[in-house]
Amino acid sequence: MSVPDHPETASGTEESGRKIPPASLARLPIYLRALNAMLADSVERVSSEELAEAAGVKSAMLRKDLSYLGSFGTRGVGYDVQFVSQKISALLGLSQEWRVAIVGAGNLGRALARYSGFASRGFEVVAVFDADERIVGTRIGWLTVSNADNLEFELERTQTNMAVLAVPAAVAQQLCDRLVAAGVTSILSFAPVVLQVPPHVQVRKVDMGTELQILAYHAQRAQETESGSRARSAQ
Template sequence: MTSLESSPHAVPGGAGPAKQIPPAAVARLTIYLRALTALLAEGVDRVSSESLAEASGVSPSTLRKDLSHVGSYGTRGVGYDVQYLNRHIAAALGLTHDWKVAIVGAGNLGRALARYGGFESRGFEVVAIFDADQMVVGSEVGWLRVSDAANLEPVLQRTGANMAVLALPAAVAQDVCDRVIAAGVRSILSFAPVVLQVPPGVNLRKVDMATELQILAYHAQRAQDPAGTD
């Protein structure tokens, strides 16, 4: 559902330049992390590459190649230490840092995101939510109170937000994006149905649900009519 519009991720720590991880591998690492977290919840201590690959929906060779980007910690005949690998992937993805998220747009999508309980368990704290509609400003979303978008910059600085989610109409998305960047935020997730322009050094990811549904419709049509014309 997302498209990467920034430079590849890097493994943190260590001497010398950080090793770059290809964007596709980064996306799969998040899936491995989810599978490992589920295994930990079940009390599983070790897992084979075959089992972890199956739980993640990839081939064992793809899994091993992806894990080589963060260092391979499997032992032949024994498998991977689930807790250790979970911590190491989390560190490689930057999830050991404190990520404070501000949501701009308190419509249905913004409110749903603010209430989502899965963020905190994965290291993301939603610290602010904004809207320009004065009928919405001051209302409560979970434990948060909607702030006026006119006060975007001071609230971002006060809360220490270092990530922003844009749940906005296309017409205002670029202006708000520029303001967020000017306030010092360098990691942005946009749900706005428009291509945003950001300067070098800013990580932007775009989620376009309409496009994903169109792609699904294409594949569904092909499945129903495999003999159709190209």
């Protein structure tokens, strides 16, 4: 697919039926965060170069990513910040009401339940669960930790449509199965295990150990490059 140098300079309607590559999709929330920061500063228009710099990517990459949303804007004027923010929000499903349950109220689960960034991005944490009787009934902000035995009842009562699994690997699949059986089809898992789910269920796995290993790889490569440069300079 050919991409114009400045898709914001063309006018037209939203492209439909185009599948967005995973890498481009992963960058859209970054663009949205930058756009919303600009809106908070009363910025109405932004060039692709300025938005790319704010998002920490190359302008050509940003233009290609945004081309999947359609072509819009005016030559020499740039992107309408509010319009592009709304387009990305709609594409990401943020115009819907997302009610989130956190399963697992250990250190990680409690930290996630307290995270204020969820609400500002359109996600409301409506329930927290744990199986430990010492934790059940305790408070995390305005929420009371519910017994995991009552998972299905509470999911229905709170109309939960998204869940976060912050539990050990040994119980993750069992709890995942219960979530799916209760009608939850969007799950974010911090459990260090691959979960088996039906095709209609979306699971995103966050493996902090793997991410640290990738960081260590890049850090080692940087050290090797620096050592090589010093060696060549000394010759």
